[in-house]
Amino acid sequence: MNCLSMSYQPVNLSQEQIQQFQEDGFLIVENFLPTEFSQKLASRMAPLFQGEFETGIYPDEWYWREGLSLPDITREMCNAWKCDRTVASLVLSAEIGRLTATLAGWDGARIGQDSLWMKPPGAQAIAMHQDGAYIDYLSPAQMMTCWIALDRATVADGTLVYVKGSHKWPLADVKGEFHAPKKIIAGRCFRPQKMLALTSLNLSL
Numbered sequence: 579m580n581c582l583s584m585s586y587q588p589v590n591l592s593q594e595q596i597q598q599f600q601e602d603g604f605l606i607v608e609n610f611l612p613t614e615f616s617q618k619l620a621s622r623m624a625p626l627f628q629g630e631f632e633t634g635i636y637p638d639e640w641y642w643r644e645g646l647s648l649p650d651i652t653r654e655m656c657n658a659w660k661c662d663r664t665v666a667s668l669v670l671s672a673e674i675g676r677l678t679a680t681l682a683g684w685d686g687a688r689i690g691q692d693s694l695w696m697k698p699p700g701a702q703a704i705a706m707h708q709d710g711a712y713i714d715y716l717s718p719a720q721m722m723t724c725w726i727a728l729d730r731a732t733v734a735d736g737t738l739v740y741v742k743g744s745h746k747w748p749l750a751d752v753k754g755e756f757h758a759p760k761k762i763i764a765g766r767c768f769r770p771q772k773m774l775a776l777t778s779l780n781l782s783l
């Protein structure tokens with residue numbers, strides 16, 4: 579089997595970090611994944627987007643098809659943990675559940691879904707949005723997103739932009755097309771300069 583399971587050093591979150599997360603709505607944790615594992619995950623992306631599913635199970639959503647879709651469109655695949663054991667070892671890891679529950683002050687955490695993303699050079703920015711606008715069936719309506727860059731990335735490569743404190747805003751409708759919005763919002767006009775692979779996980783209570 580060509581699978582490398584997630585290994586990690588447990589992260590000890592300080593009270594200051596937990597408080598900062600609760601005030602700002604996000605927390606940056608540097609070097610969370612060992613380099614070898616993030617490289618292994620990034621190397622799974624191309625086969626997955628070419629439709630090579632190790633387990634024989636298809637993902638729940640799959641945007642972008644080799645040879646059919648435009649080359650500079652952002653690619654996204656949801657619930658790839660069902661298709662690939664390496665991806666599953668990250669998405670279903672106890673450590674991500676533990677960190678999520680600790681930050682949110684929950685008793686535990688469950689995975690809602692994963693998304694794999696590939697942002698090719700020149701791709702349009704993803705529309706600004708709240709994930710709750712798409713995952714609107716949770717009760718209580720609380721979730722957390724864990725966004726992990728698998729390649730080395732700078733802001734010019736299309737890293738996540740987050741508005742401090744916006745976790746306290748009411749839910750708003752998303753304007754325009756999600757993967758390639760026509761209107762570029764000020765301050766969100768970077769187009770990736772190189773292929774950027776990342777994964778984001780939605781977790782809930």
Ligand SMILES: O=C(O)CCC(=O)C(=O)O
Nearest residue numbers: 704709723725737738778
């Ligand atoms: O990386 C991005 O631009 C978008 C990621 C996103 O929408 C998410 O993680 O829910």
